Amino acid sequence: MQENLVAATPSAYAYPLLIKQLLLNARSLHGDQEITYRGELRYRFREFDRRICRLASALTSLDVRHGSTVAVMDWDSHRYLESYFAIPMMGATLFTVNVRLSPQQILYTLNDSEAEVVLVHADFVETLTQIRDELRFVRSVVVLADGQPMPKTDLPVAGEYEALLEQASPEFAFDDFDENTKAAVFYTTGTTGDPKGVSYSHRNIVMHAMATAMSLCAPRDGQRLHREDVYMPITPMFHVLAWGMPYIAIMLGLKTVLPGRYEPEVLLRLRETEKVTFSHCVPTILQMLLQAAPQGDSALSGWKLIIGGSALSPALCDAALGRGIDVFTGYGMSETGPIVALAQLPPGFASNNRNDTAENYKKEVQMRCSTGRPVPMVDFRVVDENMNDVPRDGKSPGEIVLRAPFLTLGYNNEPQASEELWAGGYLHTQDIAVMHPDGFVQIVDRIKDVIKTGGEWVSSIEVERLISLVPGVVECAVIGVPDAKWGERPMALVVGRAGGRLQPSVVREHLMMHAKTNRISRYAVPEESRIVFVEEIPKTSVGKIDKKPLRKMAA
Amino acid sequence: MQENLVAATPSAYAYPLLIKQLLLNARSLHGDQEITYRGELRYRFREFDRRICRLASALTSLDVRHGSTVAVMDWDSHRYLESYFAIPMMGATLFTVNVRLSPQQILYTLNDSEAEVVLVHADFVETLTQIRDELRFVRSVVVLADGQPMPKTDLPVAGEYEALLEQASPEFAFDDFDENTKAAVFYTTGTTGDPKGVSYSHRNIVMHAMATAMSLCAPRDGQRLHREDVYMPITPMFHVLAWGMPYIAIMLGLKTVLPGRYEPEVLLRLRETEKVTFSHCVPTILQMLLQAAPQGDSALSGWKLIIGGSALSPALCDAALGRGIDVFTGYGMSETGPIVALAQLPPGFASNNRNDTAENYKKEVQMRCSTGRPVPMVDFRVVDENMNDVPRDGKSPGEIVLRAPFLTLGYNNEPQASEELWAGGYLHTQDIAVMHPDGFVQIVDRIKDVIKTGGEWVSSIEVERLISLVPGVVECAVIGVPDAKWGERPMALVVGRAGGRLQPSVVREHLMMHAKTNRISRYAVPEESRIVFVEEIPKTSVGKIDKKPLRKMAA
Structure with a gap:
């Protein structure tokens, strides 16, 4: 035109x-x-x-x-x-x-x-x-x-x-x-x-810097970036350009601290001597910092820390808040700039941290650990297979698909993968999520791990989480297995405590109990015959559960 | 390429x-x-x-x-x-x-x-x-x-x-x-x-919204926009899209108050009942609000107010600060988006308002009343006639020229004016300014009013300001008149108090006194023969001094 x-x-x-x-x-x-x-x-x-x-x-x-x-x-x-x-x-x-x-x-x-x-x-x-x-x-x-x-x-x-x-x-x-x-x-x-x-x-890099800076600077209080912050990256600069943050720091004129290799004592020393106030890292690093910092003092207090890479657990969030770290999730992928959502507390929600009522504090932790809310200028949708938006009810799952002025247009020398990435004009994250009425998004699974049974989607991660709460369970993996009637059914592979006597029926009863209180749907609970005890669960080189050999094994 | x-x-x-x-x-x-x-x-x-x-x-x-x-x-x-x-x-x-x-x-x-x-x-x-x-x-x-x-x-x-x-x-x-x-x-x-x-x-409008929002949100304390602000425009929505601010308010999700016609009592009522915290207006409106608001109470306190359109005077700034208004300048023109500079206090400068030492307070007022500092992404230069940057010494004048992703590309059906606007690949503001080492810009004149004498630029505004301080002067205008030796020389047209006995020599003495303390240069002082008393000074329809008929008269 x-x-x-x-x-x-x-x-x-x-x-x-x-x-x-x-x-x-x-x-x-x-x-x-x-x-x-x-x-x-x-x-x-x-x-x-x-x-x-x-x-x-x-x-x-x-x-x-x-x-x-x-x-x-x-x-x-x-x-x-x-x-x-x-x-x-x-x-x-x-x-x-x-x-x-x-x-x-x-x-x-x-x-x-x-x-x-x-x-x-x-x-x-x-x-x-x-x-x-x-x-x-x-x-x-x-x-x-x-x-x-x-x-x-x-x-x-x-x-x-x-x-x-x-x-x-x-x-x-x-x-x-x-x-x-x-x-x-x-x-x-x-x-x-x-x-x-x-x-x-x-254009991608400039637009990402501007949109992310604007989002980070906009909150009234806590969790906000401002011109007097001191920045130190703790996700490697080779990794998605350290989330684009060094560009933001320079654009806004922030003092910038480069830590070299990530040694906990160096990071903590720099935090103190250089008065670092703003960083970003993966949960493992946060865990490491919490362990390495001297207890009880204020070594970590007031540090604004964006967590990405993998999910921030409520326990880790609570531990960080307890040390005075202003911790929250940033969501994105290598292909998305990366940041497309931030788990900032919404306007009007006053953070009182652990001093708040139990209910408010739980809500606060939940928000900080969620996938976040879309940053401005990002067309952030959660859609079904026909690219229709799923209801914003906090329980209807769909895939996160995106448009934004800073998404990659495709992969080097990989035309087919690029085309799949951008099917239907939106970038497909392959993350399955629900959207709450207030715009908070929560990832529930990866698309390759989600189980489709009787036309409904079941989050393998959610079932795994509930099984892991059963006394005697060491770890577990839930995968989808072919089923003549339902298309697919969930199967749980469970590692029990050594010498324990855990039975599939007990695991199933626990899950049914959660189904009664609507924590999961009834069809998400595997049949007793599909709850199988195993010796160990295969892992990838970076320690994540590797479901591919499990699926082969099950088939 | x-x-x-x-x-x-x-x-x-x-x-x-x-x-x-x-x-x-x-x-x-x-x-x-x-x-x-x-x-x-x-x-x-x-x-x-x-x-x-x-x-x-x-x-x-x-x-x-x-x-x-x-x-x-x-x-x-x-x-x-x-x-x-x-x-x-x-x-x-x-x-x-x-x-x-x-x-x-x-x-x-x-x-x-x-x-x-x-x-x-x-x-x-x-x-x-x-x-x-x-x-x-x-x-x-x-x-x-x-x-x-x-x-x-x-x-x-x-x-x-x-x-x-x-x-x-x-x-x-x-x-x-x-x-x-x-x-x-x-x-x-x-x-x-x-x-x-x-x-x-x-693209212009989106980029202006993003750059301006980012700049407004970035300061640590005062003068900053955040997601809990309540916005009300007080520059008309027909005027450069109300400085683009309504777009920012909607993008960031701010409560937005539209006041209809600008009646002081309505504006003050809305400020109170709707809890407005963020607006922008011209100095005349600010003056009107200060007069209309009940004295002594806190009706205006905490209102963040960007001033543009014409210069914010130190006296008006002081009066506004005294009522608790967080007032500062935004600079731009119809052709520039409009906002290309904001007079935000720099990082590390704590505003203590009138409670500060006299020196610090004077400095603060000076900064708030200045033209401001460039917003990110704006290529903001002060240049001489050969498009070379003038020294950033706070005294070398040059024209403000700009590049930014939100400047107009030209005028409707006016190819020649558009070409002049963009001579040399930069937008020419026709504002003459000095740049201080800390990046604060101060406009000293309009290019058409500046006087070039012996290769040096003299700010007509500065000479007018100093003459206006001479006891007995009601008003004055300073223009450039042709001179065989110097190219141009300043001429002052002065209206004296009725029945007064002010002489050109007295005016000249006052100016020479300022030249001795380096407030102005010696060559900026008009000869006695070029200090002329007149009955009145012609004005434009909006009340600004109209120098065109004066130049004709002088010629």
Whole structure:
């Protein structure tokens, strides 16, 4: 549709959304603000800006051009932050390498992304050296020595990062270009197949920063980000661009603390000495911090912490609140920017934490642990198989599907997977959720794990949760098995306490009791014959229950 | 540049930035939130959403299509708010008519905008009837009776607003279209020539809402917008879309109060009964509110008020702070979205208001009254004639030029004026300003009024201000007059107190005294022969000093 456009074609004065604009205020208003690497190295935004130019100059001398891919293998550092800006601002693509992958997977991603230059921390030079003969596109390597002596390697080393920056010009003209230019790419790993490359454009990254910043800043009290917060990432910068948060911190002019490797004592020291007030992490890290921090003092109090990656449990939430941490869930995936929902307490709901009535406190914990409420500008739907919205009744399950100005448009070199991701014009998260009347969303299952019986959906996670409450149960997994009459029926595989005498009938009785109080539906309760005791439950490499072998076993 | 794009062509799953997305959260999270018209009519966002659909259905039945222009002539009302959404969401253009213009000017703007349908309040039917024979495109008129009997007119009346909405379907599918589609148009009036149409695209309006919301929400304490604020516009909704604020209020889910006509007692009543906390207005309205509010009580306390349109004087700022109003400047123009800078106190500066030390309080007032600091994402420069940035020293003047994702791309049917507006790829504000090292900007003059002498710029406003402090001076105007040696020299036209004996030499002595303390430069002081006493100083229709006849006179 071309009529009635304000400008039919991009003109000289059109303003593409580019990452360099996130630096405008940083440069003009926040030149004195600090960035520190582990509290050991420290400089101001003014210097950050110059170093970005130096990095771009240095990469230009390594023949990095618009369209080149530059890979980074580093711990969370100021160097990484410099790469977040310099590389995409040149029109090149920043590839944030997952350094936890196996050398073979890293090789695959470096080849698939067509990375030409790699910035590699001394700690990872050996990994890179191992795979060097099979690297198809890499022609230069920059070593981030990080205070260590230069490692011995036969990689095509162009120099050490700091030395190259020192030689490079502190001036660089970052031109405008199309806002749909690929700015960053990283790889997600499923349980099968090769890692899949997810890429974001400049427009995606800018829009995510603005929408997320707006959402985080908007609450009246607690849980809110403001200009005097001090930011420290505790989800790796290779992981979905550390949830896009470093871009927000720079845009808003926040003091930024880069912790390097995630060692609990370092994180807690930085929290104290640098007065960190705002972070984000996975539940495991939160658990670790709670354990490592000295009890009873106020080491953690007032820390705003967004939890993602996996569900925040009420027990962990309660423990964190008890230590004064303002903890809440952020929801998203690698493909979604990532943040599309935040579990902020709604306007008018005053948080009184543990001092509140038991009922209000329970409600508060429930909200903080929920999947959250959609951020502005996100078309966030929970739909049935025909793409109709399910009732907002807190119990009708459907798949979360999304549109937003910051979702990835697909996977690198994976047209079929990309098409499936975007079936029907919405991004399919494969998360099954219910939506409450007040807009709070609660994920109940993954689509591949949900059980369809007699046309109704049963959450395997909910049944597992209830079985785990039965005395004598160590762990369990619930899967769907084929059934002639109902299509599918739930089957529970249960590990009982060693030497225990737990019977399937007892498990079933417990579940039926919950069905009577409507905690679950009657058809969600497996028949006695489908409650099977096993010795152990298979796990994936990252410790999650692996239902695929179970399904094979059952079939 | 087409290589390396995430998506080379718009695809089904691209997500154009459209005004309808500002409603997504309003619909899913804030259905219970209230909108009230003068406290007399009240409904919830849920109903607002349905009424938007009804309005779109009704307009469709009047053959409004993608590309049509629909004009609105109304006081600030819920109907206006409905038009802000329904009309652009249909792909039509909302034309917000300046009802203060003369009937002939209104005629010009209705013809220039090619308005096909007019929504007109009963109070303005007579005006429209007067010009009906010369309206070239209007084919239907909808009367907003607003409780009054339907006025008699021979306009092509299609019906009354409420009656049409009642008959119309509460369902309407708002399709996607190009984000550069023209969403709104309005007209600016200069001192010469016809009004000029300024238009904004959907992308402009969405980006302005996001950037402004983010900026307003980001401060730690005072001066900040949050989700529990109650919003009431006090700059007319026909005027640069009420600074875009109604869109922000709906996007963030704020209770919204529409006051109708601006009567001080109504505004103060609504402030009290509806608990309004956030507004914006021109200094004259603030003055009026201060006068009308009962002294000594807390009627105004805690009201966050952005001031724009003309400069906030330190005296008025002090008076407002004294009544507990959290007052600060927002800077922009019709062509700029409008907001590109906000005079927020910087992080770390604690506002203690009048309780602070005299020095700190003076500094605070100065900051609140300044032009402000650039909002994120705005490329805000102060440049010399060669487009080089002037030093950020608080004294080197230059023109404010801008790039941002929400500036108008030009004027309706005015290619030459549009080209001048955007000379060199930046929007030229024609405001002369200095930039302080901390990023605060201070406008010192309009470009047409600034005096260039011996290659240096002299602010006519600053010289006028200093002359006005000379005892016996009633008012004055300073203009540039041609000079063979210096190019231009300042000339002061002074009105002395009746019966006074003020001499040019006294005025000059006062100015030289200020030059000695570096308040102004020596070359800014007019020669004695160029300090001329006059009977009166000509004014424009809105009461501003009109320098054009003065320049003619002097020449």
